Amino acid sequence: MSRLLVPCHVKSTVALQVGDMRTSQGRPGVLVVDVTFPNVAPFELQEITFKNYYTAFLSIRVRQLTPGATPGKWVTCLRNRCLMPDPHSEEGAQEYVSLFKHQMLCDMTRVLELRLILRQPSPLWLSFTVEELQIYQQGPKSPSLFPKWLSHPVCNEQPAPCAEQGLPDPSRVSSEVQQMWALTEMIRASHTSTRIGRFDVDGCYDLNLLSYT
């Protein structure tokens, strides 16, 4: 299934904190990121990918276009998705994550805006966020592997009465030929990735000093 990148505008994160932000000592544990799609019509969301940076839990809310052509209310489509199994340790802290349409709680047609709510309850980390956020909608269907005439043979002609003469059934033969064709295509399309094994260049291994890059 191919996908198409949707250009989006990620607003700067807003920290949610109780009390006066200037005097309180702790760091915020909840951040909100708004994602808008200027100049894009309401679309069906297929996939969200991002790189995590020390966010422990993620919730996503979506605002969709209602049938009355008015923007609807905010609906939670992902609730408290755990990105770091242990918020105090590094596991999952810098992983790449993909979230798909079928993992969401509501259907994702006619999306207008998204709101990502990031939570990190552990006081050990100095900051947390998500990076490289990308939103995808469904792209055009990829072309099929077989040429059309092979998968749907035209049966205009009358089937010859060959069954009485002991010859194999033509439709069975054609399906076997189709299978063989697919197998040979697969073998031809693949290539090995083995190394050749030479470490020198044309027999010469006279080196400079080691490079630092």
Add this chain to the structure above:
Amino acid sequence: MLQEESDLSLIIAQIVQKLKGSNLYSQLERQAWTCLQRPEIRLESLKEDIKEFFKISGWEKKLQNAVYSELNVYPLPSHPSAPPEHLKEPLVYMRKAQGSWEKRILKSLNSMCTELSIPLARKRPVGEQKELLNKWNEMGTDEPDLSLFRPVYAPKDFLEVLINLRNPNYENGDSLSFRTNLGLIQVPLKVKDIPELKECFIELGLSTGQLGIDDSTQVPPELFENEHVRIGQKVLAQQDSAAAQQYIRQGSPTALRAELWALILNISSQPEDILYYEQLKTNVIQHDLLVDSLIYKDVKLTASNDDYYFVFEDYLYQVLLCFSRDTSVLGHFAYNSASPPKSYIRGKLGLEEYAVFYPPNGVIPFHGFSMYVAPLCFLYHEPYKLYQIFREMYVRFFFRLHSISSHPSGIVSLCLLFETLLQTYLPQLFYHLREIGAQPLRISFKWMVRAFSGYLATDQLLLLWDRILGYNSLEILAVLAAAVFAFRAVNLMEVTSLAAAEAVLADLSTLKVMPLLQIFLFATVT
């Protein structure tokens, strides 16, 4: 679920791609072609009949072993947006730390090269090549002048780097708070605690028979040992890697160990492998590398001085010199956080067509490196077999002991696991040692980096390495290190300096590994 299906097909595609280049693939193809003449293969059900034939003739088992081996060694395919560095090491600050450590090593090697005016690599003149070929089986008798060479680094230098490892996003306050680790390692990696270790190492439990405990002279062999040997022979007859890996968790009988390890590592010595080793030998004879002198020095300093291993000195040269020329080892850098050092042919600096790796396998040996090979010499006597086993053990396990990574079997996690176990279950001992300036990791680090080779008696070491293979993890090294401290806790509580603590723990050759592990994991009151 859609996601799991597509993950599974991605894994399958990756394994198929890897196996396509292997010997097994061409053998299977040849077998499939030759079996077409058999009467039971019909055109209508070609695929099924060939599959049936493979099942009966044992080729399916070989394929199963190869797939199992791939699953054990290579990490699962990562997210499509993840760059290749992410597969090597997901945490950016660890990648940076590994990069700067490597730069230091390269600087050290370059300065040795310029100070001693010895080229990094040199083609041997024909006379020298002939001489080396004649002396191939007795290179230990050679006494070259190695006094000017020094090892590129020793484990204690590496420990200093690990101690200074910091996550820039972590609250590393200067003042001690609940956030500071009391040990030396200050990165917050996830390590297992004893209940999780008990679950993980369940076959080491008190109610399961073990070799190393239940084969001692006081225990009649009918109770456990005879049956265990019988099952081992059955596993070998079946030639099933996964079954062998499960079996070896309870230890391997000495007579079956060599074959079992080869089965688990999926090593079968085909004629192509022998030829490959001979080709590496030719490479050694043709080119002389600076790294060779480092290997000579290391063997002379470590293995030759060891009571158990000095007899294998010649084997060690034959394996390690060939190892340095083996470009197939470069493949493991896909999942190793380290990268192979690069260089250019003289006069062609910067031209990519003349870029080469140095040494050809990308691994620069450090002080004690030859101890990874030495214990294997007890099991394998043909150099090519010994070589294959060592190479596979290196690209599966040993590389993790000297590169900076967040992997659960990486040395950083092992150090943190050791310190956490000691702190949690022996808090008085930990506090006492810390107070006298004898941080426990300073003593146990060298044991773990060498996987206890050269510190334990050989039979005990091989029992320990059985479990490393069986569980496909190095965590048992950290558990054993903590268990050793627990065993000598009474003496350690009385020492008053780091030197005295080192003296208490200097000699581990009398220790029995399996009882220590069992007591620490399953019989200590927590």
